[in-house]
Amino acid sequence: MAIVSAKEMLFKASKQKYAVGAFNITSLVQMEAIIEAAVEKNTPVIIQTSVTPTKFLKAEVVVAIFKALAQSVNIPVCLHLDHCTDVEFCKKCADLGYTNIMFDGSHLNFEENVKRTREVSDYCHQIGDISVEGELGTVSGVEDQIKVAEDDAQLCDPDKSLEFVERSGIDLFGPAIGTAHGIYQTENPVIDFERLGKIFQKLNQPLIQTPLVVHGGTGLSEPVVRNLIEKGGAKYNVSTNLKYILMDSTFEYISAHPKEYDPGKMDKHVKMATKQRIEYWIDLLGSTGMAM
Ligand code: 13P
16 A cells, blocks of 8 residues: 555545645655654655755665655655656666656657657556656756756646647646746746646546646745645645755754764754654645545
8 A cells, every 4th residue: 555656646636636745855864754744644645856866865775765664654655756857767767666757858849858758658657557747848946956047937838738648648747837946036926827727627627637746836825835736736846845944954953962963863853844844735735634
């Protein structure tokens, strides 16, 4: 029950109008905190690694620790490779045991994006129950050192979304709708809810077929988050917020205990801070109690 692919988990979320938190990690303390918080909240959850931390930690190590943690709990948990632009690395992570793979071809032209995403989809579907996420349009901001300026970002064309999904063979779809990775430069970012709603209608009416992913989850107000879920967002990505919690809580601990030199105590403090924040997100996304 514990380790699943995201598709099924997100079908239920799409139908019942809540979102599953997809949390990016850069350290294993964060992975433990997320799983513990999800168990306490009895929620499904997705752990994500972008390419740089996956390579730094080593994909084999991430998968081994993920399996050890996830197999011992009774909630559905996924391991997702986030924003990978390299087809071969996608395949490698699928081989090693990631349950979801995102091929990010949003920087490519439409045909090339379809072609490379299709290669990843076919590979993942052939080797097992592995979901594939694709993106159309570009999300601005910085994710994993990849910077997309606001003027370069283009929103996803709803009329193209169905063609993209059908031809690329993906299971989950991340349309660009005005959200951005990193910290928003303005207090009221312009989010195109109507566009998200239209894409949801095209892909998921009358039957849920391709759950939608919201990228750029940090820094949006609670009403905005609820509206994104109402319009069809079923996987909600949070990265930057967790990086801030990790670094701020580390700094806080060291500043308060400058002479202690006991990293275990510092890890415990960071884990608690991360866990509290994950619990906040789980409640906001409405997935509390939805594990079964
Ligand atoms: P944030 O950096 O806004 O949290 O976005 C995360 C994300 O979308 C990862 O794919």
